Amino acid sequence: MLAKEVIRKKRDGGEMTRAEIDFLIRGITDGSMTEGQVAAMAMAVFFRGLSRHERVGLTLAMRDSGAVMDWPDADRPIVDKHSTGGIGDNVTLVLAPALAACGVGVPTIAGRGLGHTGGTLDKLEAIPGFDPFPAPERFRTLISKHGCAMIGQTDQIAPADRRLYAIRDITATVETLDLITASILSKKLAEGLDALVLDVKCGSGAFMQAQEDAIRLAEALVEVATGAGCPAVAHITDMNQPLASAVGNAVEIRNAIDVLRGDHADPRLLTVTRRLGGELLQMTGLAPTLAEGEAMIAESLNSGRAAESFAQVVAAQGGPADLVDRPATHLQRAEVTLPVLAETHGRIIACDVRAIGLAVIDLGGGRHVTADRIDHSVGFTGLAEIGAEIAPPTPIGVVHARNVEEAERGAAALRAAYTFGTGDPRKGALIGPRIDAESIRTESCVQ
Ligand code: URA
Numbered sequence: 001m002l003a004k005e006v007i008r009k010k011r012d013g014g015e016m017t018r019a020e021i022d023f024l025i026r027g028i029t030d031g032s033m034t035e036g037q038v039a040a041m042a043m044a045v046f047f048r049g050l051s052r053h054e055r056v057g058l059t060l061a062m063r064d065s066g067a068v069m070d071w072p073d074a075d076r077p078i079v080d081k082h083s084t085g086g087i088g089d090n091v092t093l094v095l096a097p098a099l100a101a102c103g104v105g106v107p108t109i110a111g112r113g114l115g116h117t118g119g120t121l122d123k124l125e126a127i128p129g130f131d132p133f134p135a136p137e138r139f140r141t142l143i144s145k146h147g148c149a150m151i152g153q154t155d156q157i158a159p160a161d162r163r164l165y166a167i168r169d170i171t172a173t174v175e176t177l178d179l180i181t182a183s184i185l186s187k188k189l190a191e192g193l194d195a196l197v198l199d200v201k202c203g204s205g206a207f208m209q210a211q212e213d214a215i216r217l218a219e220a221l222v223e224v225a226t227g228a229g230c231p232a233v234a235h236i237t238d239m240n241q242p243l244a245s246a247v248g249n250a251v252e253i254r255n256a257i258d259v260l261r262g263d264h265a266d267p268r269l270l271t272v273t274r275r276l277g278g279e280l281l282q283m284t285g286l287a288p289t290l291a292e293g294e295a296m297i298a299e300s301l302n303s304g305r306a307a308e309s310f311a312q313v314v315a316a317q318g319g320p321a322d323l324v325d326r327p328a329t330h331l332q333r334a335e336v337t338l339p340v341l342a343e344t345h346g347r348i349i350a351c352d353v354r355a356i357g358l359a360v361i362d363l364g365g366g367r368h369v370t371a372d373r374i375d376h377s378v379g380f381t382g383l384a385e386i387g388a389e390i391a392p393p394t395p396i397g398v399v400h401a402r403n404v405e406e407a408e409r410g411a412a413a414l415r416a417a418y419t420f421g422t423g424d425p426r427k428g429a430l431i432g433p434r435i436d437a438e439s440i441r442t443e444s445c446v447q
Contacts, residue, residue, distance in 0.1 A: 003027055003037050010044040018057040025061035029160045035167055042164065042173035050178040055220070056227040058178070062186035063228075065160035067136070069107065069192040076147065077284035078105045081276050082188050083199040084207050084217065085117035087357045088242030088269075088383070091199065092120045092150070093256035094301070095273045097309035100147030101300040102281055107143050107191050108150045109157060113366045116205070116357030118252065121152040122366075126250040126376035128330055131318040146312050158186040181220040189230055195283040196225055196232040197276045203240035203428060205353025211236065211432065218435040226437045233279050236432035237272055241351040241386050244269040248365045248379015250331040251400060255381070257327045260307040268385075268430055274298055275431055332377040334400035339382075340411040342396045342418065348388050350419035350426040356380065359413035363401050375402060380414060386425045 006020045016024075024041060027033030033041075050058065071078050079099065083089055096106045110120035110132070124132050132152040134142065142149035155162065161183050168174045188196055198221050201207065202214035218234035225232035237243075244266045246255035258264035278293030287293030300306040311324040320330045360366050364375035377400060384396040397414050401407035419426075 003033050003041075007037060007041050007044055010041065010048055013048050015051050016054055016057070018053075018061075021054065021057040022061045025058070025065055025160045028163050029065040038164060038167045039171040039173070042168050042171060042176075042179065045178050046173045046176045049176075052223060052227065055178055055181055055224045058182040059185045059189065059224050060228055062158050062160045062164070062182055063189045065186075066158050066190065067156040068190050071105065071143075071192055074105055074144070076103055076105045077194040077286070078107060078143075078192060079195045079197075079280045079284060080106055080108055080188060080191055080193055081197045081199060081280065082184060084184070084201050085115075086201045086239045086243055087117060087205045087353050088244040088247040088252065089118065089201070090120075090123065090244055090246075090252040090256045091269065091273050091276065093123065093253065093310070094259055094269065094306070095277050095297075096148045096150060097260065097313060098273065098297050098300045098306035099277055099280060100313070101305035101309045102277070102296050103286060104147065104280065104284060105143045106148045107139065108148070109153050109187065109191060110150055111153055116354050116361065116366070117207075118247070118249070118357070118360070118366065120150070122374055122376075123249045123252050124150055124152075125374075126253050126331060127314060127319040127323060129318045129320065130314060134317065142313070142316055146309065146316055148309060148313050149317065150313065153187060157190050161186050177217060177220050180217065181224050185221060185225055185228065189225065189228055193230050195280055196230050197279045197283070198222065198225075198232060198234035199272065199276055200234050200236050201239035202236050202432065203238050203353065204351070205242070205357060206239035211428065215433060215435065218433075219440045222435050222437060223440055231283055231437070233283065234435040235275060235279070236435075238428040238430050238432065239353055240427040241353060242356060242383055243272060245383045246379065246381045247356055247360055247383065248363075248400065249374065249376040250333070251379040251381050254327050254331055257307075257310070257324055260301065260310050261304075261324065262302065270301075271430055334375075334377040334402060336401045336404055336407045338399050338401070338407040338411055339395035340397045340399055340414045341393065342390050342420070343415060344420040345391050346389065346420045347422065348384055348386050348390060348396070348418050348425075349421045349423055351386055352417040352419075355413060355417040356383075359410050359417070362413065363399070363406055363410050378402060378406075380410070384418065386427050390420070
């Protein structure tokens, strides 16, 4: 087989066979396909698209380019959730231990921040001593002992995606549903899951800003995951404002701990956490209905079992044993904290969430290029919500910065991100459409 002939077939609108897809993915992984050929393949897919069979085949081939976990001795269902990326989205930090406390296994593989959005791996690295790269056997032990472990993506997971994504990134071929779907799912399905819930963000801070685009992505993800043998459900959730009241790394860990302990109710974060967890508990048969699944998640939070589970996971992965009891002792604090007072007063009707994400990067809490080092202490807390009436001296948030100059720059960015006015609030339903296999009438096409 010749790579250029397979590329030609796709370029001319043909459908690649599974053997041809496997051949290309092998070539991407072992380097026998040149960068030019990989770019040409990505561009051919960009213009011609993939059939459902091709999408499933590509996802499975990319998944199988590296290590794929299996859990033959597991005494509980293995599940995970994936978020397409948001701001102030610390759902994983609350949901994974809550699920573990409900009796499922959650082998979370977390990523770094992408563009303006935060990454769970960066947040976990804000915990002193936390080891996000345990050896594979240790990872297994953590799941069987604690029901949950949170690790970073390594070179062993879907290496074909790593190379393909790097080439897509420099050849204007990131924005294709076919390749996005295969990229996301190849990594998630490598976890050997019994069920997957997808949180597809929609709004000014999301990858997908229009609801119809978010629905198309959700449908593609559910269809391909299901076709690849992993039951999946997606929810479209609102990203027209940060999900939680804190955005950054250490401040989001603190926020998650406060929510787990019940010291702070972040209502939108909790609603999304309960819904995604409830779905997974229903999908695995541990809850008879979605409502009962949600109630189980709420109970694990209210009883303190989820907080206990988080504390155990953190300690087992090298973090402080008393992090949950004494977060302030361990989490890095920024040199300067400054309440941000609005220059206008009245009702907040809109929020430029992307601008808040970029402001965190500017404070030093995210990356401009992959090699950038992150300052885990910086970010925002106490962020005001759309619909809030702001009157002096109520701040719209607090900026955490390395110095006064950066704090003032962050404060100006935060002020500019909020719109005050009298019109309708610009936000969607917190939890929008639900997409499952039935709703898109898919059938299994594992090859
Ligand atoms: N996230 C991924 O992991 N891959 C993509 O292609 C886009 C977003």
